[in-house]
Amino acid sequence: xxxxxxxxxxxxxxxxxxxxxxxxxxxxxxxxxxxxxxxxxxxxxxxxxxxxxxxxxxxxxxxxxxxxxxxxxxxxxxxxxxxxxxxxxxxxxxxxxxxxxxxxxxxxxxxxxxxxxxxxxxxxxxxxxxxxxxxxxxxxxxxxxxxxxxxxxxxxxxxxxxxxxxxxxxxxxxxxxxxxxxxxxxxxxxxxxxxxxxxxxxxxxxxxxxxxxxxxxxxxxxxxxxxxxxxxxxxxxxxxxxxxxxxxxxxxxxxxxxxxxxxxxxxxxxxxxxxxxx
Numbered sequence: 090x091x092x093x094x095x096x097x098x099x100x101x102x103x104x105x106x107x108x109x110x111x112x113x114x115x116x117x118x119x120x121x122x123x124x125x126x127x128x129x130x131x132x133x134x135x136x137x138x139x140x141x142x143x144x145x146x147x148x149x150x151x152x153x154x155x156x157x158x159x160x161x162x163x164x165x166x167x168x169x170x171x172x173x174x175x176x177x178x179x180x181x182x183x184x185x186x187x188x189x190x191x192x193x194x195x196x197x198x199x200x201x202x203x204x205x206x207x208x209x210x211x212x213x214x215x216x217x218x219x220x221x222x223x224x225x226x227x228x229x230x231x232x233x234x235x236x237x238x239x240x241x242x243x244x245x246x247x248x249x250x251x252x253x254x255x256x257x258x259x260x261x262x263x264x265x266x267x268x269x270x271x272x273x274x275x276x277x278x279x280x281x282x283x284x285x286x287x288x289x290x291x292x293x294x295x296x297x298x299x300x301x302x303x304x305x306x307x308x309x310x311x312x313x314x315x316x317x318x319x320x321x322x323x324x325x326x327x328x329x330x331x332x333x334x335x336x337x338x339x340x341x342x343x344x345x346x347x348x349x350x351x352x353x354x355x356x357x358x359x360x361x362x363x364x365x366x367x
Contacts, residue, residue: 112301112326114333115308120275121334123253124224124355126367127158128346131339131359132175134159137203144173145207149218156365159219160226160338160357163212165239170194171212171246174202177232190232212243216250224253226313226336226357228279231260240266244274257313257336261303268307277336278307280323281315301327311336311355316345319354328353 133148134141134155141147144161152159162175166189174197179187183200189209198208219225227247229239240263247254255275258264267276283295290298297303300323301312311334312327319337328335337349338357346363349356 108300109326109331111305112323112333113304113308113331114312114327115310116332118275118310120253120255120273121310124158124226124255124275127224127355128363128365128367129158129160129224129226129355129357130155131160131357133161134362135359137205140205142203142205142207144175144209145202145205146210146214146218147207149210149215153218153222155362156223158224158226160228161215162228162230163239163243164189164230164232165235165242166190166192166194166197168193168195169242171242172197172209173212173215174209175230177230188232190235213246216246216252220250220252222252224255226277227254227256229256229258229260229263231258231263236260236263237266239263240270244271247274255311257311259298261307264307264309265303275310276307277311277313277334278304278309279313282318282321286318299323310334313338313357316340316349319349319352 130152132143134152134157135143135148141151149159161173164172164174164177166172174189176182177189179185182202185200201208229243231239255277256267257277257279259279264276264278267274278301280298280301283299287295313336314324316337327333335354337354340346340349340356340358341360343363346356346358
């Protein structure tokens with residue numbers, strides 16, 4: 090019996106070690122220091138009651154005016170244009186049964202965002218708003234296997250950008266692309282509790298994505314995890330034990346912001362305007 094218990098204990102230790110190794114980040118990237126010390130407005134500093142829709146030029150200009158960085162979402166259109174918009178499927182944002190990646194940029198420009206007069210801006214135009222001012226968290230939204238094409242196009246544009254930024258994605262293949270092709274770029278893995286909050290994937294996929302088991306091929310500089318799920322084992326392992334920078338999203342109260350920042354997290358906030366001073 091003792092031998093059996095010893096064997097089980099050894100197996101548990103090996104399993105725990107492999108789990109921690111799988112989530113280990115790349116540590117001490119100097120670019121992280123340029124991103125700390127800022128709070129990031131989720132999809133820009135939007136306020137639909139004031140007619141300022143998410144991921145639009147007014148929302149981004151407003152973020153800079155308040156001294157905030159911003160998190161934004163980048164897609165690539167049918168004709169190869171990089172655009173800033175959150176959803177691939179446009180029912181919520183534009184009220185049409187269309188997909189960003191199936192449209193040309195000219196076609197996308199005919200679709201107002203959330204009832205405003207604004208349409209999805211070009212990524213290049215958004216970069217001009219922030220250049221030399223506040224940092225950006227650039228989320229890459231892959232669709233139907235276009236991750237490599239999207240990553241290459243975003244990377245090419247950012248090579249000439251004279252501002253501070255990092256990239257992140259829910260798709261580990263995108264983050265891995267940057268590890269392999271642009272190692273100097275600060276990169277992050279986005280995740281949340283897929284096991285309990287997702288139904289669109291198989292059970293093994295949900296488990297692997299929740300626990301960020303693909304990090305062994307990504308080695309992110311930071312982990313951007315959903316704030317309600319931040320007390321879970323993968324966050325505590327990747328950030329608390331293995332030393333990944335934590336980024337916490339989406340913060341919707343000053344109380345939660347202070348809790349996350351007290352734990353060392355970079356915060357992405359929405360639906361309120363916090364003090365600029367941290």
